Amino acid sequence: MKKSVLFFAAVLCALQGFARNEVSQISVNYPITPVPFTSVKVDDGFWNARLQASRDVTIPLAFRKSEETGRIDNFVRAAHPSADNKLPQYQYDDSDVYKVIEGAAYSLQTYPDKRLERYVDSLITLIVAAQEADGYLYTARTCNPTKIHPGTGKTRWEGEEGGSHELYCFGHLAEAAVAYWQATGKRALLDATIRFADCICREVGPNPGQAMVIPGHQGIELAMVKLYLATGKKEYLDEVRYFIDYRGKTKTKWEYIQSHKPVADQTEVVGHAVRAMYLYSGVADLAALTGDENYIHIIDRLWDNIANNKLYITGGIGATANGEAFGKNYELPNETAYNETCAAIGLTFLNQRLFLLHGESKYIDMLERTLYNGLLSGVSVEGNSFFYPNPLACHGGYERSEWFGCACCPSNICRFIPSLPGYVYAVKDKTVYANLFLSNRATLDVAGKQVVLSQQTGYPYDGDIAFTVEKTGQKAFDLAIRIPGWVKNKPVPSDLYTYADNERPSYEVRVNGQPVKGDEAKGYLHLNRQWKKGDKVSVHFDMPVRTVKANPQVKADNGMVCFERGPIVYCAETADNPKGVFTYALPKRPHVEQTYPTNLFGGKQVGIRVAAQHLSLDGEGYVKTERDHLTLVPYHLWDHRGAKQMKVWFPQGTKEIEAVE
């Protein structure tokens, strides 16, 4: 079957004769303009391996899995509806294919690959063929006119709020279509998306004759904003506004999908974490694009709730498997932490948008924490296996899987990793924001003129970053370098976590070898000057090992500390600590015995050894203590050496050891 599908696709593709168009730059209207992934060429010691694994392993794997699990066949069946057609396993299976295409698009832009592009083109042919005449595109309904998928409801939109995911699938279609058009200039998928978008705008909304439903799984909001930015069609932005303004006012009031009350009245992030992130990213988009103070107020309040009450030290969110949801304020259990990989990706979307709105570094600080810890843990170094939940402690037996029935996480990794270059820089007027630190060469549009900047760094394990100004079409510009929260002694932009040691990293910036003192504002050091080609900016961040304490209201972390170095959160695994990792106690003032370079995981890392006490039992079963040490490795690298024990937080003898209850 697989072969025939691809043959069928190839034939259709040949018949339609796609022409390769020029890449079009979309017009963006955020207060701050992100420098698109198309303009940043990454060549980095840390990220190259990840980007390569993404294009060589993850994306091909996800396409293969999509074929094997019938996700591609669904489109073929929908192109030929029949009462004999079987239905997709999940009503949202289309979305996985779209997400992998989106990832392929980002990857193709950076690493052109004719074979991959041809394959995607044939998939697009299949997808377009599955579209109904009026633009509606949703294989779970279209493929069989007589059978109703249990997830979809009888007619279009009717089951949307209950979980039909029609609008959700559109969302991922739109993100894929815009990305593929950006990367290749090809419009076939974009045009199909526009037809579907127009169908939605006609059929779904608050007006008589329309289905007054809101998305049962959010995602369309931010995607339709992208389509608006790509096409300039204002009705798309209006539709997004409808989706957000009417949420909580239609029939289904349900905390799980954040429709328990109008968005304007929501002050606490609750319910399904991924849905929440996609919704709030859409609200942030509306806030950024419209400047409407109401949306800004809503989204700032909700972000504060995450930062103050619901964020794991790894930047993960969503404390509970029960509804894949946020827990209560300060409910952040470690071993049962859900921390879905998709939710981490969604939080990254939200933080990027809030940065583009407010220009404050705290959003990128949280984004960086998520990126290097709770998000990156979601995929193996090899790119071939994935975590759905990302707990902070494990008694063993839990490991990454090659795929999941509900495959949202692998397909989200497919699209996120190759999109990374789009998070490095942003520009506002003549200010260039350097948000992420990784070796790359970027071509920036600064007030209409081209500036080329390169970065060389061993970040995140090394705190030295060298910027070189390679082209100065614009000479006068303000290079705004993010001074990370961990340098400013704030692990997170709140009091949820604090540093428990007396270390205080300092930093130093030199221009052409001379120390400079720029102005610090909103977390950025501004170097506003006349630049010339060849100018060098050297940034040095101290990277001591830090111990972190949680707010006492986080019961799960009471009496415990964890370790960080730079943006990296550490954990202990059985592989390095054969006595297991649940039987160690730390002294009142944890001290680092050693940091050491290692390449255990096929790259360069820094390991840590801290003094600790090992507790065991004597023959009678009484506690026996001995001086020992704990070896720590980066959290995102756990579970590369067997599915054994792992732990991030360690008990510390600073109070009565009531934890023995």
Next chain:
Amino acid sequence: MKKSVLFFAAVLCALQGFARNEVSQISVNYPITPVPFTSVKVDDGFWNARLQASRDVTIPLAFRKSEETGRIDNFVRAAHPSADNKLPQYQYDDSDVYKVIEGAAYSLQTYPDKRLERYVDSLITLIVAAQEADGYLYTARTCNPTKIHPGTGKTRWEGEEGGSHELYCFGHLAEAAVAYWQATGKRALLDATIRFADCICREVGPNPGQAMVIPGHQGIELAMVKLYLATGKKEYLDEVRYFIDYRGKTKTKWEYIQSHKPVADQTEVVGHAVRAMYLYSGVADLAALTGDENYIHIIDRLWDNIANNKLYITGGIGATANGEAFGKNYELPNETAYNETCAAIGLTFLNQRLFLLHGESKYIDMLERTLYNGLLSGVSVEGNSFFYPNPLACHGGYERSEWFGCACCPSNICRFIPSLPGYVYAVKDKTVYANLFLSNRATLDVAGKQVVLSQQTGYPYDGDIAFTVEKTGQKAFDLAIRIPGWVKNKPVPSDLYTYADNERPSYEVRVNGQPVKGDEAKGYLHLNRQWKKGDKVSVHFDMPVRTVKANPQVKADNGMVCFERGPIVYCAETADNPKGVFTYALPKRPHVEQTYPTNLFGGKQVGIRVAAQHLSLDGEGYVKTERDHLTLVPYHLWDHRGAKQMKVWFPQGTKEIEAVE
């Protein structure tokens, strides 16, 4: 105001001229007949102090509190309805007064007290005066024709399922009325109750013109059964059947009140624990009185769920304060255990009824566990302060209170303690069941003839019980002595808890000094013989200290053990362990260093000292261990020496001490 109320009551009382009638024996139709409290005179080293505290302190205190808090005035106001009358604080305030009267009735029967009886008579005069012409009696509605109490709903019964407690108040009225009639022969309250019962049977039910509601707070079910047994009016039993058969089929489907599904479909005990116990006691009544296999099946299944999944080692139930409810299966946290005193009392009701239905000792085993631990902890030795929740661990600051706004627990203690004599014996044909062990003299009706039996014992701290046959109107009878679960190596009638030691108590029974081997059946040792006056039966139960383990699925107790001796569960308190009780670990095989008699709490008790290891921290904050011991006292006596730390379960070194997480 108080004075005038009592004066008014005394006048009314004099006018009505109560005649003292003979005590009537109610006709009971359970498969097994309980020997009523009126026939068992207790004179016991353990219970005398409790019974005396009940009549000298608790009941007078509860009457005084009922006056001070306006609960008596409510009846005066209802007798003179006015738009100016203030409303009761809680819509169910009447019920507390009824419960204290019920307790006073039991107490009066055993210890006649003219002054108390006169006082109760005046209260009854007030209560009867508050009754509406058609029998309806509920001060929260009657007292003011213009104001509606927020808890009651606009018209009769309309708010019942939401919480108006009209039927609940009737329930406690009926229990008080039957008890007072049994104790004194006076019918005034009973007649008023019958008028109210007839009003309910007319107005509430499934027929056209009736309010088809079920009780929002159960309690009427078992009470109306009592009224049926007292009056023989079958319509009361029919009404109970309606309440049970229609629960889950009326408008309000709500787990909290066990109306989420029909009772016949309920397989797990959920929601508000007290409501559940009152309901299931009613179901057990119906099962016992009708012999209907369906009810028997329902109630057996639900009891199994408690025994297997939801029972604390103290015999308490209701794991969570959230809704005063049962937790999930095996969800039995210690420090946050709710274990409402009223729920323990309700469980006792249920177990007594299931024993009367099935004649198996396991119900009395559970009843005894609750009685001596999780129920008795609800009231101080002095009888003047009360626990509402009864946790199994405490970090300090929690103590008994003199009263509560919602006063269900003190008033329930008022009625339970003096009713204890009714739980000692039961009779079926020529079998006499000896269920509880305490010194008493009981007059039993055995197949229509009088048998007088006495018990002398130092139980629960001493395992020797001496029965003497004092009168043998019936010579041939079968004395069935309960062999407690803890003697048969089963702390509870399930695998929820097991003994973790190798002790195995034995027991011995002698008749007139000669060892006998009776038949054991359903947990009872049967001595079926021709008895003569003066025959002596000596029972000896070994009482070693036992260590108990919870089923591994009870996460809260993982890696921990607790201690029992006889029916008594032990705890450690700061008063005996000044280093606190949260910093001790036990060896693999906990060993008792000493058991010792003590009279710390104004009676005779047995204390326990076990070997333990104390954990503390050295200057660096590393764990320091030292050999030490833990001193344990009976759980029900905790919090008599300051509101400090208390703990029942202790961590034990039998596995990797993962508890340090």
